[in-house]
Amino acid sequence: DAGVTQSPTHLIKTRGQQVTLRCSPKSGHDTVSWYQQALGQGPQFIFQYYEEEERQRGNFPDRFSGHQFPNYSSELNVNALLLGDSALYLCASSLGDTTYNEQFFGPGTRLTVL
């Protein structure tokens, strides 16, 4: 079992550009959550997908959007990048609701916006 995988590992973009980050969940997991971790902060919840629907969303603008595919993999899209979007983006998967189930995290994608 490869666990949770994310691509790419690192990414450099300029302000105003768009970016797509990808995540493959742990085998058997149906729920994918995305987090942003800025320097010196804890991970901040962006949104969660289950059965190809956005089930819950954190306090992020509409520039952040996502998708979940039938195989449970997921994408995070960020439009009109700002310098403040520079962060580590973590994907986590779980079997069902994350309230009572542990999440398995990927290694993250480091996004730098210049």
Added chain:
Amino acid sequence: ILNVEQSPQSLHVQEGDSTNFTCSFPSSNFYALHWYRWETAKSPEALFVMTLNGDEKKKGRISATLNTKEGYSYLYIKGSQPEDSATYLCAFIKAGTALIFGKGTTLSVSS
């Protein structure tokens, strides 16, 4: 407390020392508390998911307690080893929210 607070922010101990950290959270509408360990250059790894007041969980030399009425959880490490060096994150869930993470406690264990 409106958010999750973890203390101390960082600490350095010697191999063999026992240590503990605190996670404080709003006590109202509590659903669950998660603890994660995040080693450098690795992915965060789940340690415990705790839901009941008075819960105590143990995994090897690491244990955790939960007090939902007063809004805190303690993580204990007995006989710290260099491989315990990591950032320890707690995250809580209350009604209507997803996981809310603290900033973490970074532990460094010297041999």
